Amino acid sequence: MTGSKFVIGAVAGVAMALGATSAGAQQAIKFTLDWKFEGPAAPFVVAIDKGFYKAEGLDVTIDTAGGSLEPLNRIASGTYDIGFGDINSLIKFRDANPNVPIKAIYMVYNKPPFSIVGRKSRGVVKPKDLEGKKLGAPAPDGAYAQWPIFVKANNIDASKVTIENVGFPVREPMLAAGQVDAITGFSFSSYINLKDRGVPADDITVLLMADWGVNLYGNAIIVNPKFAAEKPDAVKAFLRAFNKGMHETVKNPASSVESVIKRNDVAKKEVELERLNMAIRDNIITPEVKKNGFGAVEMGRLDNSIEQIGLTYKWKGTPPKGADIFDPSFLPDAAARKVN
Numbered sequence: 609m610t611g612s613k614f615v616i617g618a619v620a621g622v623a624m625a626l627g628a629t630s631a632g633a634q635q636a637i638k639f640t641l642d643w644k645f646e647g648p649a650a651p652f653v654v655a656i657d658k659g660f661y662k663a664e665g666l667d668v669t670i671d672t673a674g675g676s677l678e679p680l681n682r683i684a685s686g687t688y689d690i691g692f693g694d695i696n697s698l699i700k701f702r703d704a705n706p707n708v709p710i711k712a713i714y715m716v717y718n719k720p721p722f723s724i725v726g727r728k729s730r731g732v733v734k735p736k737d738l739e740g741k742k743l744g745a746p747a748p749d750g751a752y753a754q755w756p757i758f759v760k761a762n763n764i765d766a767s768k769v770t771i772e773n774v775g776f777p778v779r780e781p782m783l784a785a786g787q788v789d790a791i792t793g794f795s796f797s798s799y800i801n802l803k804d805r806g807v808p809a810d811d812i813t814v815l816l817m818a819d820w821g822v823n824l825y826g827n828a829i830i831v832n833p834k835f836a837a838e839k840p841d842a843v844k845a846f847l848r849a850f851n852k853g854m855h856e857t858v859k860n861p862a863s864s865v866e867s868v869i870k871r872n873d874v875a876k877k878e879v880e881l882e883r884l885n886m887a888i889r890d891n892i893i894t895p896e897v898k899k900n901g902f903g904a905v906e907m908g909r910l911d912n913s914i915e916q917i918g919l920t921y922k923w924k925g926t927p928p929k930g931a932d933i934f935d936p937s938f939l940p941d942a943a944a945r946k947v948n
Contacts, residue, residue: 634667635842640679640691642750642827644672645872647884648796648891651716652692653867655853664845675776676750677701679830684708689835690846692716694750695828699914699933703924709833711935714847714903716854717826717891722751724758724815725798726790727783732813735762735820744774744788751792754822756920761821780805796886804879816890824913825905826891828934836938843938847903851940854902855948858888893947901945905934 641649652670655661661668671688673679679693680701695712702710724743726732732741735758745752759766774782774791780801782788791798795814802812818824829850836843857864865881872880896906910930918927939945 634662634665635839635845636667637661637669637690637842637846638688639668639670639846640682640688641670641672642676642679642691642693643674643797645868646797646875647865647868647880647882648887650861650864650868650884651850651853651857653853653871654856654864655849657867658853658856660849660852661846664849666842666845666849668846668849675746675748676753676827677748680710683710683830683832686832686834688832689839690829690831690843692827693830694720694753695825695830695933696720696913696917697750697753698828698830699917699928700753700921702928702933706925710830711833711836712828712830712933713836713843713935713938714829714850715825715905715934716828716903717887718894718897719818719891720750720754720822720824720826721794721796721887721891722754722817722822722824722826723793723795723798724751724790724817725783725793725795725802726813726815727786727807727811728813729811730786730789732790735764735815738790739765739768741789742770742772742787744772744779744782744791746776746779746792747773749776749792750827751794751817754817754824755792757822757824757916758817758820760920783807795890796883800879800883800886804876823909823916825910831938836935840938844940847938848940848944851902851944854892857884858893859948861885861888898947901942901947903939903945904936905930907931907934910934 676694676697679691682688683691731737779791780798783791784802784805784807795816799812799814803809831843861884865884868880869875869877907930
């Protein structure tokens with residue numbers, strides 16, 4: 609009997625040691641979102657709750673942020689290893705900071721959600737209607753950053769539009785209260801927030817910039833260059849796990865959004881599910897993604913988008929090429945990225 613106890617104890621000890629080794633071997637990754645835990649963040653947190661990161665040997669922590677520029681500064685400083693941010697802001701950041709070679713490695717919003725959101729009752733139905741109106745726009749907003757391109761593409765007289773710098777928290781409340789006539793924002797955020805504040809859906813105009821001449825990509829996963837150079841296998845493992853989270857979210861949005869709700873005390877499931885479904889429909893599953901799979905970009909299109917940015921942005925150095933900005937070498941294989 610004593611011998612049996614010893615064997616069992618020895619086996620348990622080995623198992624505990626193996627468990628400790630496995631836990632110790634997990635690669636810690638600090639990840640930053642660009643915003644709060646809302647519906648479209650589901651693929652990132654589903655991958656935690658489903659154990660996809662853990663299965664790849666990763667210990668991933670995910671933090672929220674205050675807008676499109678914050679992830680870039682966090683990644684550049686090395687405070688965070690990987691993040692989620694606007695590729696167009698990244699392009700300008702790289703131009704201003706040529707010695708910080710941050711790159712995008714997985715395109716999430718193949719079609720960006722940058723929008724002008726207005727109210728029909730305040731006379732905003734099409735782009736030219738913004739002339740003579742007041743536009744609420746947070747200075748660090750990724751959508752507002754594309755305003756000059758939107759103006760040029762739609763022949764808007766910008767001198768006739770009053771821009772009011774507003775904070776993110778008051779943007780939709782100000783439009784709901786009629787203090788501004790339109791706002792810049794992400795379509796699935798501003799539209800849903802306005803509806804949630806009681807603005808009738810048929811009074812809301814969503815001018816998706818991508819449908820009005822702004823031919824850009826949107827938010828992508830970006831990586832700190834030092835981390836990518838030192839831990840390339842961890843970066844690839846992160847994308848494999850996230851890619852599984854993306855498949856799961858697209859396949860089962862109603863259950864996937866629960867991963868968001870449990871991380872956001874004020875979120876309502878029906879609101880965040882509608883927001884997530886909008887993002888999947890309008891920004892994630894596009895004809896290009898159906899053709900090429902999740903995560904990839906077409907370099908010709910990315911090159912053209914950089915040229916379009918240059919129409920309204922004065923480059924400080926030589927304009928980058930798409931290959932300077934997006935590195936596809938970390939992507940999961942094509943079969944894993946295929947849209948089912």
